[in-house]
Amino acid sequence: MRETIVVFAGTSEGRRLVECCARYGRQVVACVATEYGERLIPMQPGVQVHMGRMDATEMEAFLRRQRRAVVVDATHPYAREVSKTVKKVCGALGLTCVRLVRASSEGSIADEHLHWVDDAGSAALLAEGLAGNIFLATGSKELAVFAEQISDFSRIYARVLPSGETLEICRKLGLAGGQLICMQGPFSEEMNRAMYAHVSAEILVTKESGDAGGFLPKIQAALALGMECIVIRRPKERGLSFEAVCGMFGIGEEAGEDAKTEEKELLLVGIGIGTPEGMTREAREALAGVPVIFGAKRMLAAVEGFFGEKVCSYEGEQIAAYLREHPKVKRAAVVLSGDVGFYSGAAKLDETLSGEGWKVSRICGVSSLNYFAAKLGMPWQDMKLCSAHGREAGLPTQILRNRRVFSLFNDGAQLIKLARSVPKNAFSAVRLFAGFDLGYETEEIWRGRLLEFASEKPRKGLCVAVFENDQADVTVTGSLRDEVFFRGEVPLTKEEIRAVSLSKLRLTRDGVCYDIGAGTGGMTMDMARFVTDGKVIAFEKNPTACELIWENSRRFLGGRLTLAEGSAPEVFEGYEPPTHAFIGGSSGRLKEILEALLRKNPRVQVVANVITLETMAELTALVKTLPVTGVEIVSVTAAKARKAGTYHLMEGMNPVYIISFAGAGEEEVRRHFG
Numbered sequence: 001m002r003e004t005i006v007v008f009a010g011t012s013e014g015r016r017l018v019e020c021c022a023r024y025g026r027q028v029v030a031c032v033a034t035e036y037g038e039r040l041i042p043m044q045p046g047v048q049v050h051m052g053r054m055d056a057t058e059m060e061a062f063l064r065r066q067r068r069a070v071v072v073d074a075t076h077p078y079a080r081e082v083s084k085t086v087k088k089v090c091g092a093l094g095l096t097c098v099r100l101v102r103a104s105s106e107g108s109i110a111d112e113h114l115h116w117v118d119d120a121g122s123a124a125l126l127a128e129g130l131a132g133n134i135f136l137a138t139g140s141k142e143l144a145v146f147a148e149q150i151s152d153f154s155r156i157y158a159r160v161l162p163s164g165e166t167l168e169i170c171r172k173l174g175l176a177g178g179q180l181i182c183m184q185g186p187f188s189e190e191m192n193r194a195m196y197a198h199v200s201a202e203i204l205v206t207k208e209s210g211d212a213g214g215f216l217p218k219i220q221a222a223l224a225l226g227m228e229c230i231v232i233r234r235p236k237e238r239g240l241s242f243e244a245v246c247g248m249f250g251i252g253e254e255a256g257e258d259a260k261t262e263e264k265e266l267l268l269v270g271i272g273i274g275t276p277e278g279m280t281r282e283a284r285e286a287l288a289g290v291p292v293i294f295g296a297k298r299m300l301a302a303v304e305g306f307f308g309e310k311v312c313s314y315e316g317e318q319i320a321a322y323l324r325e326h327p328k329v330k331r332a333a334v335v336l337s338g339d340v341g342f343y344s345g346a347a348k349l350d351e352t353l354s355g356e357g358w359k360v361s362r363i364c365g366v367s368s369l370n371y372f373a374a375k376l377g378m379p380w381q382d383m384k385l386c387s388a389h390g391r392e393a394g395l396p397t398q399i400l401r402n403r404r405v406f407s408l409f410n411d412g413a414q415l416i417k418l419a420r421s422v423p424k425n426a427f428s429a430v431r432l433f434a435g436f437d438l439g440y441e442t443e444e445i446w447r448g449r450l451l452e453f454a455s456e457k458p459r460k461g462l463c464v465a466v467f468e469n470d471q472a473d474v475t476v477t478g479s480l481r482d483e484v485f486f487r488g489e490v491p492l493t494k495e496e497i498r499a500v501s502l503s504k505l506r507l508t509r510d511g512v513c514y515d516i517g518a519g520t521g522g523m524t525m526d527m528a529r530f531v532t533d534g535k536v537i538a539f540e541k542n543p544t545a546c547e548l549i550w551e552n553s554r555r556f557l558g559g560r561l562t563l564a565e566g567s568a569p570e571v572f573e574g575y576e577p578p579t580h581a582f583i584g585g586s587s588g589r590l591k592e593i594l595e596a597l598l599r600k601n602p603r604v605q606v607v608a609n610v611i612t613l614e615t616m617a618e619l620t621a622l623v624k625t626l627p628v629t630g631v632e633i634v635s636v637t638a639a640k641a642r643k644a645g646t647y648h649l650m651e652g653m654n655p656v657y658i659i660s661f662a663g664a665g666e667e668e669v670r671r672h673f674g
Contacts, residue, residue, distance in 0.1 A: 003070045004068060004070070005021050005026055005027065005028045005029070006029045006066055006070070007021075007028060008072070008086055009030045009037070009041065009074050010032065010037070010075035010079060011075065015030075015041060015042075016242065017074060018041060018042075020246055021249065021251065022042075022047050023044075023251075026249065028048070029048045030049050031050045034165065035051060037051070054085075055085070056085050059086070059089045063093055070095070071090050072099075072100055072245060073100065077209070077235065078139075091284065094305055096306055097285070097288050098239070098245060098248065098289040099238065100240060100241075101237060101241065111229070114219065115228065115229065117230060117233065118232070120145040120146070122232075123138075124148075125149060126230055127203055128149055128151065130203050131202065132155070132203055132228075133157060133199055133200050133203070134146075134156050134201065135157050135196055135203065136157065136158040136205050137159050137204065137205065137207075137218060139160065140170065143169060143170065143175070144173060147175075153174065157179050157181065158181070160180060160181070161182070166182070167182070185214050187214055187217060187218070189217040189221045189224075190221075192222070193224060197225065201222075203228045204230065206218050207232045207234070208231055208234040243330075244330060244331055247291060248308075248331075264323075264330050265359045266332050266358040267290065267333040267360075268346045268362045268363065269286055269333050269336065270338055270344070270363060270364050270365025270367075271283055271299060271302055271303065271335050271365050272366035272367075274299060274337050275302055277439070278371070282364075286333065287333055290306070290307075290331055291308050292308050292311060293309070293334075294314060294322075294333070294335070295311075295313075295335035296337075299336065299337060300335065303335055314334065314345060316349045317352060319334065320352055334349055337365075337368075339367035342368075368408065369385065372406075383402075383405060384406070386405065386407050386533075387408040388414060389408040389462065390410065394532060394533065396418075396421075397557050398532060399422075399427070399469055400426065400473060401472060401473055401474065401529065402469070402472055404466060405466070405467040406465070407465055408462065409462065409464065409465060410462065415434060415465060418450075419432075419450050419451060419456075423555070424451060426555060427450055428451060430468065432447070432452075432467060433446070433447055433465065434446040436459045436463045437461060444459075479499045479522075481495055482494060482522075484555075486520065486555070487520050490542065490545045491520070493519065493522045494638075495522075496636070497658070501609060502523075505582060505607050507531055507580060509532050511531050513527045513528075513535070513536045513578060513579070513582070515537070515582050516581060516583045517585025517586060517587070518538035518545065518549055519584055519585065521538055521548065521549035523584060524538040524561070525553070525556045525557065535576070536561070536562070537563075537578075539566070539568050539571050541568075541571075546565050549561070568586070568596075569593045569597075577600040577604070580607075581607075582607050583606065583608040586608075590608075590615065590619060590622065594626055598628075598663050598672075599669070602668070603664075605661075608660075609658055610656070619659055623659070626672065627663065632659070636655065636658060637655045638653050639653065
């Protein structure tokens with residue numbers, strides 16, 4: 001059984017829509033406020049008319065009697081209270097409610113005698129300060145405002161509807177018969193001009209009623225007579241054009257050429273945690289007027305009650321293909337979980353569909369972060385936000401470096417895997433808050449230690465988590481102290497040298513960093529502490545050193561490390577191009593290593609530590625011939641105090657040369673290597 005279309009038909013567009021629905025065999029109920037409005041609805045098969053104003057209680061009872069109703073609010077743009085009531089009642093009943101909006105006329109005509117104001121009070125104040133008779137074409141509801149503010153009431157001439165109710169309003173305000181023009185519009189420019197001239201009007205006050213309300217003929221007639229025109233702007237609102245509403249019901253062919261050229265709009269709608277109750281009012285209103293709704297199966301289940309056809313797809317190319325195959329669809333939506341700006345697929349969809357000629361708009365939703373933090377009674381402004389949902393998040397490092405971390409997960413099994421993989425000594429103090437099935441009846445929030453979660457049973461479906469670590473290393477400068485490393489007999493780049501080298505590397509949070517000849521992993525650990533959203537790869541050929549790197553990784557990085565065992569540069573094969581590279585040891589293959597780095601990334605930032613004069617001579621010769629730029633050479637000589645009884649002796653370290661430079665760019669590198 002098809003839906004009954006209930007139209008609150010307070011405008012000419014509303015009446016046109018009723019006629020359209022009837023022509024296409026749709027059951028339609030037209031709601032009008034007065035007997036006069038009832039007479040304007042043509043009697044046709046399938047059309048019922050409800051006459052009379054309704055308060056919220058009466059409207060709710062009326063709409064409950066309609067079977068599978070879809071409501072169209074086609075009331076006058078200035079009938080704000082009626083629109084609010086319709087929206088509120090439909091929301092309470094879970095009915096689709098579409099607002100039919102007229103196109104704005106502001107900007108369609110410009111003249112120094114045309115004045116735009118925001119409300120009737122402003123219009124009355126402006127008219128009071130102008131000389132001459134005032135022609136009011138604002139309807140009867142605002143007459144009291146003008147009666148109160150216009151000191152010389154005899155200046156007012158009002159054009160109103162020819163109904164008993166309207167005449168009673170005018171009588172109570174004291175408007176004499178000669179001051180009233182009781183006629184139903186809209187009127188032609190010639191008719192308007194004749195009326196203005198008849199009452200010697202010098203000021204026109206009207207509302208922005210649009211083409212359907214005869215706005216332009218009113219204005220053009222007044223300007224032709226040299227009158228001042230005061231226009232009350234239409235309240236800003238979201239809604240659909242007449243053609244879009246017709247298209248929504250599959251009756252758009254009669255819209256003519258306008259429908260063919262109508263702008264195509266795609267809404268990316270964040271629907272929160274995936275339940276109807278978790279959606280914002282803006283999201284509900286937007287989806288109410290959409291003929292086609294795309295989304296994943298779980299998301300579509302949340303919007304099942306909306307009118308639009310549901311298409312199970314959330315990939316940009318698939319959605320674009322569907323829309324190309326259905327050219328009559330001019331408005332569509334993609335429903336996305338959470339908020340469209342928080343680890344959402346909205347950006348990729350925007351890029352794909354914008355390229356197909358669609359205007360893409362975003363409507364925010366309540367993110368899982370907002371919801372979960374509220375459930376925990378916990379502020380989230382100081383949390384480190386990340387996602388392990390289908391991506392590498394480097395969570396162990398994030399947890400060790402931040403007091404609070406929020407993350408998304410594919411499912412509970414992924415969270416269990418994390419709990420089982422982290423070293424117990426480093427993560428023993430970490431608390432975990434995990435949320436499952438948020439917003440549903442099966443919602444569960446788990447609280448405890450992260451290590452305890454390792455013995456939990458896996459939960460299916462998306463989950464979220466907050467990690468709390470009161471012992472987090474939140475320092476933002478400096479290198480790790482030498483004495484905290486596992487060292488054995490393998491060399492370690494000293495703390496002071498690492499500090500200067502790090503400054504010359506100019507690391508970025510999302511960089512890809514190579515530590516070549518990593519030794520015990522001193523630079524690896526330091527780089528990883530700053531490259532929280534990227535990747536650090538340690539390259540080392542000594543098996544003993546590799547074991548120490550792993551041990552230090554578990555202590556400082558929670559085991560998050562990419563370690564490549566082998567000789568450089570051959571071992572680089574298969575790894576992503578570096579943005580930064582530190583060379584601590586080259587085993588006599590400095591030239592091959594630098595050439596390999598430049599081929600991988602022509603703009604790589606490189607820092608090398610050199611101790612011997614022979615290597616220094618080789619490197620200074622290489623930077624003169626290789627395609628590099630910004631060469632800096634720093635000689636660092638440091639001494640560190642050593643305790644000797646009750647005294648401290650300064651013990652000098654070997655001098656170290658720190659050379660830094662960057663690749664000169666793709667064109668230079670290509671020219672150099674041919």
